[in-house]
Amino acid sequence: MSKRLEHDPRPHLLVVDDQPDSLLILEELLGEHYEVHTATGGARALQYVAEGGRADLILLDAVMPELHGFEVCRRLKAAPPSRDIPVLFLSSLDGAADEAEGLAAGAGDFIHKPFSLPVVLARVRNHLEFARATRLLRKRNEYLERVVAERSAQVMRTKQEIIAVQDATISAFCALAEARDNETGNHIRRTQNYVGALARQLQHHPRFRHELDDEAIMLLFKSAPLHDIGKVAIPESILNKPGKLTDEEWVVMRRHPEYGRDAIDRAAEEFGDAETSFLRYAREIAYCHHERWDGTGYPQGLAGEAIPLSARLMAVADVYDALISKRVYKPEYSHENALSIIVEGRGTHFDPAVVDALLEIRLEFRAIARKFRD
Known part of the structure; x- marks a missing residue:
């Protein structure tokens, strides 16, 4: 797992899966467009993020030994440094209850295994753009808050x-x-x-x-x-x-x-x-x-x-x-x-x-x- 690269214009993805074959496939697919980092378990993924590793989006297996993917997602969303990173589940689970649990944990979407490579690319691209727009909205809101605070001291607007x-x-x-x-x-x-x-x-x-x-x-x-x-x-x-x-x-x-x-x-x-x-x-x-x-x-x-x-x-x-x-x-x-x-x-x-x-x-x-x- 590599650390944040300064001045790298490409988005960074963290792919978390306990199956080496899945990691290799996704790394090859996504590496043409993004900087891809991999983790073979939930604990290693949390460590990577906690140590400052860059992740603009996380692809997370739902079923893993030791630390379940839903728990990893909950911990990511509970920590201020990582709560705004989009999380997409990659899972063989296809029940409505499982998907509801994942969304409740804070995930943005579910991609079901066996996955379609074009679908993975499209979902990743769309969620990265959504995250970019969310950041833009936050910056604009912060600007508006500053404007309101500055103008509140004035009698007339x-x-x-x-x-x-x-x-x-x-x-x-x-x-x-x-x-x-x-x-x-x-x-x-x-x-x-x-x-x-x-x-x-x-x-x-x-x-x-x-x-x-x-x-x-x-x-x-x-x-x-x-x-x-x-x-x-x-x-x-x-x-x-x-x-x-x-x-x-x-x-x-x-x-x-x-x-x-x-x-x-x-x-x-x-x-x-x-x-x-x-x-x-x-x-x-x-x-x-x-x-x-x-x-x-x-x-x-x-x-x-x-x-x-x-x-x-x-x-x-x-x-x-x-x-x-x-x-x-x-x-x-x-x-x-x-x-x-x-x-x-x-x-x-x-x-x-x-x-x-x-x-x-x-x-x-x-x-x-x-x-x-x-």
Whole structure:
């Protein structure tokens, strides 16, 4: 096991497995792209990290003699120097309970043996990029904390300074979301513009004029990209699974609104009360955009106007974009077919007034979809 190399631009991986054959295969596979260090047991891996050995990501066998992989992961996550290192389990265990235990220990993903070499490369690359984005978010948050501390001594803050802090916070969240989900980038831009268009269309509607002044529309537009921020907490094996999710996987996936709410709440605490923070709209959208007008949605089963307006706008925008977009599990629908499906959900899935607004600006929706095509 080698120690940290100064000025080495390549990420460093620590591969931990008690089987020499597996270590050799992974060292050969990953060595073309990364600096690879190996350990033949959990104790040696913990020693390597404790002595300052560099590890930007750890591939960890779950079943090893003497020190079980789950315990190694727990110890890594409990120690400040190593708690932020991504851990991916390599395991022959394929039970849901085993995977749940590994994720609860702090692992970011499971790769099942016998593993596919391209899958290992893809998972390693994605988790390294996710870790990089997480570091970027932390640095931006530290910067924002310094800005808040410095400005708290001043009686007045200019409007431009406040907007800059808001934009930096949202930008950091968006960077994290885009690094985590392969399909996020243009989907974020399209849904953001759909929400803005719907809000402008409804601005003078008698039911909504008191909620949709110019500042509210601006914040809705800025907050819309955070609707799926909770997916950063979903294991990649579920988030980017090419086939149909199992019932157990759906239970995990359906928790992303709660994860999104919690993440935004933590950020909102830095700016004061969550109910008055500029992140209020982001929280509403992240937590409630899967609620349905008839009360059959999740996670709370809200109905009608109990669902925040911001989330009702996002529900229409999100479903429209999902329908017109090609996915591994479905073809893309035409603009006209997508509109027909949404009209069928008027009064059940969607707020009727928001659907009516969509129909009035259908050409603007189509133009947005073409401008930000995948």
